[in-house]
Amino acid sequence: MRHVLIATAVFAGLAGCSPEGAAPEPADAPAALPPGRPAVYEAAKVGPEEFVRALYAVHATPGAGMGEAPAPGRDPIYDRMLNAMIGADFAKAAGEVPTLNYDPICACQDSGDFTLDSVTVTQSGPQAAEAAVVFTNMGETKRQTLKLVKEGAMWKVSDVLVPGEKPLTEQLMAAIS
Numbered sequence: 001m002r003h004v005l006i007a008t009a010v011f012a013g014l015a016g017c018s019p020e021g022a023a024p025e026p027a028d029a030p031a032a033l034p035p036g037r038p039a040v041y042e043a044a045k046v047g048p049e050e051f052v053r054a055l056y057a058v059h060a061t062p063g064a065g066m067g068e069a070p071a072p073g074r075d076p077i078y079d080r081m082l083n084a085m086i087g088a089d090f091a092k093a094a095g096e097v098p099t100l101n102y103d104p105i106c107a108c109q110d111s112g113d114f115t116l117d118s119v120t121v122t123q124s125g126p127q128a129a130e131a132a133v134v135f136t137n138m139g140e141t142k143r144q145t146l147k148l149v150k151e152g153a154m155w156k157v158s159d160v161l162v163p164g165e166k167p168l169t170e171q172l173m174a175a176i177s
Contacts, residue, residue, distance in 0.1 A: 035064035040077060044154040048129040049121040051155040052146060056116040056135060059106045072098075077105075079149050079156040085172035092176055099175035104160040104168055105146075112138050126150070 033039035035057040043054035055077065058064050069075065073087020089098045102109045115136045123129040127150040134143050147159040160168040 035061040037067050040066070041154070044077070044156065048123060048131060048148050048150075048155045049119060051148070052119050052121065052131040052133065053116070055105050055146075055157075056114075056119075056133065059111040059114040059135075059137070060116050076154065077157055079151055079158040082156075082158055082169065082172075085169060085176060088176040089172050099171055100168070105157070106135070106137055107142055107144060107160075107162060108137055110138075114138075117141070129155070 033042060035054070040051070040054045040058070043050040058066055071087075072090035073083045073085075075083060075086070078086065086100055089100050092098075103111075106114070113136075117134040117136060118132075120132045121129055122132075129148045131146045131148060132143070133146060134141065136142070143163055145161040146157050147161065148155050149158045150156070158169075165171075166174075
């Protein structure tokens, strides 16, 4: 009987804390943060489309940047497998130019006059999605698909597919084999 009374008191107290139907505001909404790693990490916790838009916002915002990059193979925007391949690619290069010597998100080494033209996210399950992206960088329109997975609480890039090229994971696997 005592447990029933305690449970009733707890539920009554909780019910009085928030009005019915009101959704809590997120503490740090991704849009509130300037483009960069903190915004990307926050967006990765929200959903696949928010994550992808935050990744490209870094390129589309003059003066924004991802800041200091983690060591190759340790970047939280990539899943474990892709990070392992990137790390192995850099280790195998041993001071030479690695296979991945560009930013796969913008398919470039430099970005300028960058616009994100469209993002279409198709979620194939609670832990997997694909984002078809069209963007323009330095006057050249590009299309690519980001394969996304959810690891823990965050969405991450697991592969980058560019029409007419092998997937990034296949390129890296060939380089490290």
